[in-house]
Amino acid sequence: MLIDWCGLFLISLAAFYLIEQYLRVRKGWALKNGLPKELSTEVTQQEYDKTCSYNMAKNDFGYVSDAYGTATNFLQVWLWPIVWQLVSDTALSNHDLYNPCVFALSLTTLETILGEPVAIYSTFVIEERFGFNNYTAGSYIKDKLKNFAVNVLIEAILWVGLILVVDWAGKNAWFYLWVFLSLFVLVFNMLYPVVIAPLTNTFKPLEEGELKKGIEQLIAQTGLNCKKVFEVDGSKQSKHSNAYVAGMLGTKRIVIYDTLVTDLDGDIDMIKSVVGHEIGHSIEHHQWVLLVTSLVNFFILFWTYGFFQNTPSVVTSFGFKEVNTYLSLRCFMTVYTGLIFPLWMVAMNAVTRWLEFRADRYSARLGYDIRPSLLKISKTNKGDLNPDWLHSLWHHNHPPLLERLHAVTEYMKKSK
Numbered sequence: 001m002l003i004d005w006c007g008l009f010l011i012s013l014a015a016f017y018l019i020e021q022y023l024r025v026r027k028g029w030a031l032k033n034g035l036p037k038e039l040s041t042e043v044t045q046q047e048y049d050k051t052c053s054y055n056m057a058k059n060d061f062g063y064v065s066d067a068y069g070t071a072t073n074f075l076q077v078w079l080w081p082i083v084w085q086l087v088s089d090t091a092l093s094n095h096d097l098y099n100p101c102v103f104a105l106s107l108t109t110l111e112t113i114l115g116e117p118v119a120i121y122s123t124f125v126i127e128e129r130f131g132f133n134n135y136t137a138g139s140y141i142k143d144k145l146k147n148f149a150v151n152v153l154i155e156a157i158l159w160v161g162l163i164l165v166v167d168w169a170g171k172n173a174w175f176y177l178w179v180f181l182s183l184f185v186l187v188f189n190m191l192y193p194v195v196i197a198p199l200t201n202t203f204k205p206l207e208e209g210e211l212k213k214g215i216e217q218l219i220a221q222t223g224l225n226c227k228k229v230f231e232v233d234g235s236k237q238s239k240h241s242n243a244y245v246a247g248m249l250g251t252k253r254i255v256i257y258d259t260l261v262t263d264l265d266g267d268i269d270m271i272k273s274v275v276g277h278e279i280g281h282s283i284e285h286h287q288w289v290l291l292v293t294s295l296v297n298f299f300i301l302f303w304t305y306g307f308f309q310n311t312p313s314v315v316t317s318f319g320f321k322e323v324n325t326y327l328s329l330r331c332f333m334t335v336y337t338g339l340i341f342p343l344w345m346v347a348m349n350a351v352t353r354w355l356e357f358r359a360d361r362y363s364a365r366l367g368y369d370i371r372p373s374l375l376k377i378s379k380t381n382k383g384d385l386n387p388d389w390l391h392s393l394w395h396h397n398h399p400p401l402l403e404r405l406h407a408v409t410e411y412m413k414k415s416k
Contacts, residue, residue, distance in 0.1 A: 005335050006317040010074065012338040017070045019342075023391045024066070027059050030388035038402055039385060042375055054130045054382040061126060065118045072114045076107070077334075081319035083107070084327070097160055100326035104159050105152060112148055130382060132239045139236065143200045150196055158184060159326065166309075166325045174306030181302075182295050186248070189291065193246040193253055200237075203230040203255065211261070214268045215254065215275055221366060222279050228253035235259050240381050243274050245282040254278065263380040264373060273368035274377070280362025286355045293351055297344055305332050352397040360404055361411050369412070371405050 035048040043051075087102045123140065127133035135143075158181075165180050166173040197203070206212040206229045215229050226245070234242065234257035241259035245252065254275060264270040281287065308314050314335070315327045363370045378385065378401045384392075387400050399407075 002313055004317050005314050005331060006077065006319070009335045009338040010077065012335075013070055013073055016338075016342050017066060019394075020066050021063065023388075023394055024059055024062050026388040027391040028056070030386055030391070031056050031059070031384075033386050036386050036402060038405075039375075043379060043385065047379055048385060050130075051379070051382045051385055054126075055384045057126050057129070058122075061121065065122075068118060069115075076110060076114070077318065079110070080107075081321070083110075084320060097163065100159055100163060100324075101156055103326075104155055108148075108152055108155055112144075112151075116144075127238065132382075134235055134239060135237055143237070146199050150199065154188075159329075162329055163325050166329065171306075171309070173309065174302040177302040177305070178295075178299050181298050185291065185294065185298075189248050189287070190251050193255070194251050197232075197246075202233045202236075203253075205229065206231050206256070210268050211266070211271060214272050215256075218272050218276055218279065218366070219254075222276070222283055224279050224282060226252045226254060226282070230255050231258055231261070232256070233258055235262075241377060243271075243278050245278045245287075248287065252282065260377075263377060269368065270373045270376070273363050273370040273373045276363035276366045276368050277359045277370055280359035281355065284355075284358060284362065286359070289355065290348075290352065293348060297340075300340075301333065301336050304336065305329070308332060346394055349393070349395070349397045353399045356398050357404070357407050360408050364408055364411055364415070369408075371408050374401060374404055374408075 031052050035043060035045060039048075083106050084099070084103055087099050087106065091098055091102075120140075123133055123135055161180055161184065162177060165176050169176040206215060212229065219226060219229075224245075230253055232255050234240070239259055241257050241263045243254075243256045243260050245254050247253050256271070256275065260274065261271060264274070309328065312323045314331050315323045318327075318331050320327055320331075360370055360374075377383075383401060385401060387396070392400055398404075
């Protein structure tokens with residue numbers, strides 16, 4: 001039986017588009033449910049109304065961006081064979097890797113250009129309207145160009161590596177593809193905080209003072225093998241706040257957004273409760289849990305590819321007149337991503353939410369009540385205080401605020 005691989009991909013795009021619209025309707029309904037009574041003493045009606053307006057604006061625009069994104073995905077797939085033919089006809093080199101690299105660059109450029117209207121509206125209209133955007137036109141373009149250059153470089157390394165592995169390994173390529181991508185992802189996680197992140201933001205060691213002293217005490221208390229603590233100028237782009245522990249195998253560092261310090265009014269204990277949560281992720285090796293989970297996905301991807309590695313219809317169904325290693329990989333990975341990735345992300349979100357609960361408990365075990373920090377961060381970031389459970393299950397990798405507050409409360413009761 002001949003499979004229409006391109007048709008399968010397009011059907012999956014349409015199906016997940018419809019699912020997304022249903023979820024947006026549910027989210028819109030949930031936003032009209034009013035302030036949860038559990039938060040009535042912590043959140044004013046005015047604060048809740050502003051939060052609802054922000055989330056409603058994002059959800060309403062989502063109908064437009066979803067339709068636009070689906071349409072441009074259809075357009076890009078239709079353009080693939082045309083772009084490939086143009087690249088082949090104007091080739092400046094006969095090297096086997098020339099066409100794949102130029103084609104990949106062309107697709108990345110096209111995808112970036114097509115994605116900008118949504119990104120620009122989200123940043124300079126919605127985020128601006130609700131007071132979060134700190135980008136200027138100049139700084140936005142500068143960051144976009146840097147990110148584009150990084151993406152092109154990473155994609156070139158990735159595709160060249162994948163092609164060479166297949167050409168070298170032959171019919172057993174699927175396993176070596178998995179090994180290569182696993183190593184690639186590990187190296188990327190090591191290098192990201194020290195090479196890539198500093199391209200768009202400034203990371204400076206935490207200044208001497210009560211906050212640095214408090215974080216150092218926290219590190220000593222937890223035994224975290226990390227002496228590098230940085231404050232990043234996240235306010236350069238947005239007023240949203242965050243903190244994280246990043247890096248692996250010698251590149252680990254604690255990063256605190258300057259906006260987090262502002263949002264928590266410089267309260268040392270509140271900041272330490274959030275950093276304690278992030279340290280909990282590291283102490284309990286949550287980065288490795290997520291990495292291994294991702295590697296399982298890659299294993300399934302390439303193991304499945306092994307069955308169809310020499311199936312020409314994987315490529316020809318997309319309209320290509322020739323079949324080669326690059327097109328075989330690209331087309332199969334596109335179909336797999338369209339069919340499996342949205343469902344896989346739901347599973348990944350479930351794993352990540354479980355890890356978030358564990359990190360909250362870790363912060364509580366350190367003696368910090370993270371609940372006031374969670375509440376304040378949610379309010380300043382205008383987080384959805386009353387989300388639809390199914391929309392949250394599908395999209396969010398953090399549990400809803402009320403679930404986190406309830407879980408911490410129950411843990412603290414049991415631990416007394």
